[in-house]
Amino acid sequence: MSSNAAIELQGLGKRFGRRTAVEDLDLTVGRGEVFGFLGPNGAGKTTTMRMVLGLVRPSAGRLRVLGGAIPEDSAEVLPRVGPLVETPALYLHLSGSDNLRVLAAELGGVPPGRIPELMELVGLSDRAGDRVSRYSLGMRQRLGLAVALLHRPALLVLDEPANGLDPAGIREIRALLRQQRDRGTTVFLSSHVLGEVERVCDRIAILRRGRLAYTGTVESLRGSAGWFRVGLDDADQALIWLRDQPWGSDAHLGESGLVDVRSPTGRGRDLNLALAGAGFVADSLTAVQRDLEAAFLELTEGEG
Amino acid sequence: MSSPPAAGGEESPTPTFANALRAEIIKLRSHRPTWVLAGFVLVLLGLVLFALSQDVVIRSELPSRPLAALDQALPAVQFVFAAGAGVVLLTSSSRLVGMEYALGTIRVVLGRGTTRSQLVLAKLAAALLLGSLLLVVYAFLTAVGLTLLTVHLAGSTAPIGVMPATGWRQLGLAVLSCAASVVSCTAVGVGVGAATRSLTGGMVLSILFFPLDNALALVLRAAYARDHLDVLRSVSALLLGPTLNRLPGLLTGQAAASGAVLPTPMVRLTGGESLGVVAGWFLVLLAMALAVSARRDVLA
Ligand SMILES: Nc1ncnc2c1ncn2[C@@H]1O[C@H](COP(=O)(O)OP(=O)(O)OP(=O)(O)O)[C@@H](O)[C@H]1O
Numbered sequence: 001m002s003s004n005a006a007i008e009l010q011g012l013g014k015r016f017g018r019r020t021a022v023e024d025l026d027l028t029v030g031r032g033e034v035f036g037f038l039g040p041n042g043a044g045k046t047t048t049m050r051m052v053l054g055l056v057r058p059s060a061g062r063l064r065v066l067g068g069a070i071p072e073d074s075a076e077v078l079p080r081v082g083p084l085v086e087t088p089a090l091y092l093h094l095s096g097s098d099n100l101r102v103l104a105a106e107l108g109g110v111p112p113g114r115i116p117e118l119m120e121l122v123g124l125s126d127r128a129g130d131r132v133s134r135y136s137l138g139m140r141q142r143l144g145l146a147v148a149l150l151h152r153p154a155l156l157v158l159d160e161p162a163n164g165l166d167p168a169g170i171r172e173i174r175a176l177l178r179q180q181r182d183r184g185t186t187v188f189l190s191s192h193v194l195g196e197v198e199r200v201c202d203r204i205a206i207l208r209r210g211r212l213a214y215t216g217t218v219e220s221l222r223g224s225a226g227w228f229r230v231g232l233d234d235a236d237q238a239l240i241w242l243r244d245q246p247w248g249s250d251a252h253l254g255e256s257g258l259v260d261v262r263s264p265t266g267r268g269r270d271l272n273l274a275l276a277g278a279g280f281v282a283d284s285l286t287a288v289q290r291d292l293e294a295a296f297l298e299l300t301e302g303e304g
Numbered sequence: 305m306s307s308p309p310a311a312g313g314e315e316s317p318t319p320t321f322a323n324a325l326r327a328e329i330i331k332l333r334s335h336r337p338t339w340v341l342a343g344f345v346l347v348l349l350g351l352v353l354f355a356l357s358q359d360v361v362i363r364s365e366l367p368s369r370p371l372a373a374l375d376q377a378l379p380a381v382q383f384v385f386a387a388g389a390g391v392v393l394l395t396s397s398s399r400l401v402g403m404e405y406a407l408g409t410i411r412v413v414l415g416r417g418t419t420r421s422q423l424v425l426a427k428l429a430a431a432l433l434l435g436s437l438l439l440v441v442y443a444f445l446t447a448v449g450l451t452l453l454t455v456h457l458a459g460s461t462a463p464i465g466v467m468p469a470t471g472w473r474q475l476g477l478a479v480l481s482c483a484a485s486v487v488s489c490t491a492v493g494v495g496v497g498a499a500t501r502s503l504t505g506g507m508v509l510s511i512l513f514f515p516l517d518n519a520l521a522l523v524l525r526a527a528y529a530r531d532h533l534d535v536l537r538s539v540s541a542l543l544l545g546p547t548l549n550r551l552p553g554l555l556t557g558q559a560a561a562s563g564a565v566l567p568t569p570m571v572r573l574t575g576g577e578s579l580g581v582v583a584g585w586f587l588v589l590l591a592m593a594l595a596v597s598a599r600r601d602v603l604a
């Protein structure tokens with residue numbers, strides 16, 4: 001395994017009794033990447049993150065984090081990881097600042113000036129002295145982020161960090177993640193907010209029922225289906241012919257009389273050739289970028 | 305979210321036992337109900353001291369025979385500590401463990417490299433520190449109270465000056481048996497907390513631990529009266545609560561208040577053997593807490 005990766009999962013699996021939560025997962029997150037981890041509810045994202053943090057023991061496979069094996073090297077590796085798993089876990093009877101103080105004590109070596117600085121960073125300065133039990137959901141989420149950032153980790157493991165945040169908060173997270181990336185921090189991020197993932201992630205992985213359904217860039221996921229929008233004079237005739245082709249069965253009339261169809265090979269020129277060969281000359285032919293949501297749903301819905 | 309923190313990943317924080325202990329002390333220190341309960345124990349001590357000042361035996365013996373007065377006073381003072389500090393320590397130590405699971409903070413603590421055994425040991429140590437603090441404060445206030453009582457009844461501190469050496473030895477042993485309670489309650493709280501991984505469940509079970517094992521001693525006694533099986537007697541000697549009930553009397557040779565009302569083992573062990581039973585329980589509970597924390601998945 002290359003030590004250049006921040007996270008490497010090999011054949012990772014986890015079963016809870018007879019239920020398989022994660023199965024045969026191979027995944028590499030490079031250092032410095034902002035990596036999106038997607039999947040429907042129950043796909044196994046949180047379980048995978050818990051395994052990365054040494055909280056849950058894998059039933060199968062191996063995992064390395066920042067060059068060390070988990071759980072064997074947890075004591076050396078995990079102090080360089082900043083976790084935010086599911087809802088932020090906080091000491092409710094303590095103030096926001098005291099929560100950071102307790103965790104700073106736990107780690108050692110966090111300069112005291114860091115705490116007000118972080119409260120400022122997550123926009124909680126004026127509530128720093130209030131008990132966390134009186135914080136709103138979004139405020140807790142913000143404090144959870146501050147907890148994750150407390151010791152300037154080399155790797156952030158963030159499970160749905162935008163959960164409960166207002167629009168401004170979501171934008172702030174986006175800025176924060178970019179800032180972290182600029183500092184060289186690796187971010188392993190799960191989220192259901194596809195628009196956010198699209199904006200901040202270099203690469204994504206999509207889980208489906210515990211198995212990997214896709215890894216790669218958002219761009220190639222959106223382009224990967226090879227859909228084209230074609231302008232044809234005799235669209236109705238062309239549609240009849242297209243639907244008879246093994247690769248064109250889901251062709252349909254799209255916006256403003258244009259025909260939406262897949263290319264037989266995924267490339268525009270081959271679609272053009274096929275159409276011309278059948279006597280339909282295209283006026284125009286453009287690749288259709290599907291939106292991420294459609295691509296995501298296509299990958300994660302249906303039988304499996 | 306404004307000014308960015310400086311460059312990332314260059315610090316290497318190191319979670320150690322000492323750091324974990326520091327964090328546990330902060331968690332404990334800031335928990336108000338623990339201190340309210342502890343304050344209540346001191347109020348009880350005040351009431352006991354007041355009752356002792358009204359006690360006929362003490363009023364008559366103290367000026368001339370301080371040892372007899374001490375024998376009269378110590379059992380009640382000790383019993384209040386064992387029961388009162390016991391409740392404080394059982395609840396606070398089980399809470400210290402169960403809280404992390406109830407709040408989910410366990411995943412933040414372990415997810416950054418504090419090891420599971422470091423965490424258990426730090427919690428145990430923090431609770432033991434609390435117990436020691438309670439014991440020191442309680443002993444100090446008892447000393448102050450008894451001195452004032454002496455001055456009040458005898459007109460001076462002279463009876464303390466003429467107290468025979470055995471009196472001082474008894475005081476020392478009384479502190480020792482209180483320390484045995486501290487150690488036992490702390491271990492029970494941490495052990496039950498680690499096993500249940502629950503805040504209320506852990507606290508309720510910890511509180512029930514001693515009533516249950518005292519009840520078991522009574523059951524064993526009844527069963528022995530019927531069947532005369534020697535094994536029942538031996539088992540009763542291994543129970544923690546009954547051992548602690550008898551310990552003050554065994555160590556000091558007085559009639560301990562707790563031993564007079566509460567169940568005791570059917571076998572008469574020496575003071576040293578009884579301390580051995582307490583140490584055994586401590587080690588078993590600690591090993592259990594470490595073992596159940598070590599491998600189980602953290603799903604809180
Ligand atoms: N403690 C547990 N016992 C049994 N099954 C569990 C446990 N924890 C998780 N699972 C199962 O593992 C699967 C994956 O759960 P996980 O929480 O990892 O999903 P997720 O991708 O994080 O979902 P979400 O988007 O809802 O957060 C689910 O089927 C879940 O029911």
Ligand SMILES: [Mg+2]
Pocket residue numbers: 045046047086159
């Ligand atoms: Mg989840």
